[in-house]
Amino acid sequence: MNHVRHPHETVLDSEPPHLMGRWKRDPLMRALTGIGNIWFPLWGSLAPLRETRVDNGIQVLDVVRREVVARDENVIALTFAAPDGSVLPQWNAGAHLDLLLPSGRMREYSLCGDPGDRTTYRIAVRRIPNGGGGSVEVHDTLRVGDQIRIKGPRNAFPLALPGYGSRAQRLRFVAAGIGITPILPMVAIADRMGLDWSMIYTGRSLDSIPFREELARFGDKVEIRTDDEHGLPTAEDLTGPVPEQDAGLTLYCCGPTPMLESLRTHLVDRRDIELHYERFSPPPIVDGTEFTISLASTGESVTVAADESALTALRRVRPETPYSCQQGFCGTCRLHVSAGSVDHRDGSLTEPERDAGYFLPCVSRCRSDGLTVDV
Numbered sequence: 100m101n102h103v104r105h106p107h108e109t110v111l112d113s114e115p116p117h118l119m120g121r122w123k124r125d126p127l128m129r130a131l132t133g134i135g136n137i138w139f140p141l142w143g144s145l146a147p148l149r150e151t152r153v154d155n156g157i158q159v160l161d162v163v164r165r166e167v168v169a170r171d172e173n174v175i176a177l178t179f180a181a182p183d184g185s186v187l188p189q190w191n192a193g194a195h196l197d198l199l200l201p202s203g204r205m206r207e208y209s210l211c212g213d214p215g216d217r218t219t220y221r222i223a224v225r226r227i228p229n230g231g232g233g234s235v236e237v238h239d240t241l242r243v244g245d246q247i248r249i250k251g252p253r254n255a256f257p258l259a260l261p262g263y264g265s266r267a268q269r270l271r272f273v274a275a276g277i278g279i280t281p282i283l284p285m286v287a288i289a290d291r292m293g294l295d296w297s298m299i300y301t302g303r304s305l306d307s308i309p310f311r312e313e314l315a316r317f318g319d320k321v322e323i324r325t326d327d328e329h330g331l332p333t334a335e336d337l338t339g340p341v342p343e344q345d346a347g348l349t350l351y352c353c354g355p356t357p358m359l360e361s362l363r364t365h366l367v368d369r370r371d372i373e374l375h376y377e378r379f380s381p382p383p384i385v386d387g388t389e390f391t392i393s394l395a396s397t398g399e400s401v402t403v404a405a406d407e408s409a410l411t412a413l414r415r416v417r418p419e420t421p422y423s424c425q426q427g428f429c430g431t432c433r434l435h436v437s438a439g440s441v442d443h444r445d446g447s448l449t450e451p452e453r454d455a456g457y458f459l460p461c462v463s464r465c466r467s468d469g470l471t472v473d474v
């Protein structure tokens with residue numbers, strides 16, 4: 100940038116003279132200038148000790164690494180760092196970031212790096228060509244050197260370590276495909292702390308499984324099992340051998356809905372076993388009935404089938420409707436209802452918000468014939 104001097108501009112090239120004219124340069128100003136000259140270069144080099152700037156919950160980070168982590172090339176890992184190398188807000192295993200993508204989409208991705216590394220965040224993204232477009236945007240647009248706005252980290256899937264908030268004596272990790280991402284830091288911590296743990300990691304084929312090389316260091320504690328070679332795993336395959344009673348076991352599972360449902364059903368009477376899970380797809384619709392959504396602005400209406408979410412139906416007529424988790428906890432899809440009775444099925448809206456007419460169409464449904472939304 101060119102610096103143009105204005106006629107009345109005062110430029111100080113050196114410290115001003117002493118006010119009483121006793122010294123050519125004011126001693127106090129000289130001392131302050133000296134301190135400044137030492138401090139400002141030091142401040143820059145202290146960046147790794149400072150926490151990065153967060154404005155309104157949003158940080159702007161650089162993409163510093165991009166790598167393919169599955170042999171079928173459909174999964175990439177992206178590493179982010181603060182532009183000045185400063186320290187990032189802390190996170191624990193199971194946490195995720197919200198990526199605010201250039202298109203305006205927001206998508207959540209689990210952190211899969213080392214929680215002990217305070218200067219970078221790592222996520223992994225599977226390309227889903229027929230999804231909502233978020234993963235394709237990440238794959239096609241985010242390159243090393245780009246900047247990305249993020250929110251978080253937040254943790255909806257925390258790990259309670261045996262002896263530190265959990266009575267369990269053994270940990271069993273169950274991951275399927277890209278469900279490895281929140282599990283990866285959990286496994287690393289369990290191993291670092293010398294806990295009794297094992298893991299089963301499933302996928303369609305060996306080539307579709309991300310981070311295989313990274314897990315190799317755990318040897319036979321990690322069982323990799325692919326559908327093309329072994330068929331779909333049963334619930335017993337997923338839990339591994341379990342005693343009849345008092346198993347002292349806690350499971351952490353991340354995978355597709357059918358796998359989670361099979362585990363939940365299998366363990367429904369086992370109060371001695373804790374099951375913690377995170378889905379990466381919408382939950383199944385239970386007792387769904389058909390209803391209609393009308394758009395207040397235009398009077399258009401759309402039918403919500405018994406086995407689809409109101410969000411899916413809405414996006415047929417308003418594809419730009421924002422969403423992220425599709426599980427009723429991030430609040431991105433929140434809409435206001437001006438008529439009709441909502442069947443709230445989310446876990447995040449407060450009573451005052453519900454009373455004020457808000458609902459989350461990704462999971463909630465309707466108790467009346469239809470809803471009118473302020474869209």
Ligand code: FES
Binds near residue numbers: 424425431
């Ligand atoms: S998309 Fe997250 S609450 Fe609906």
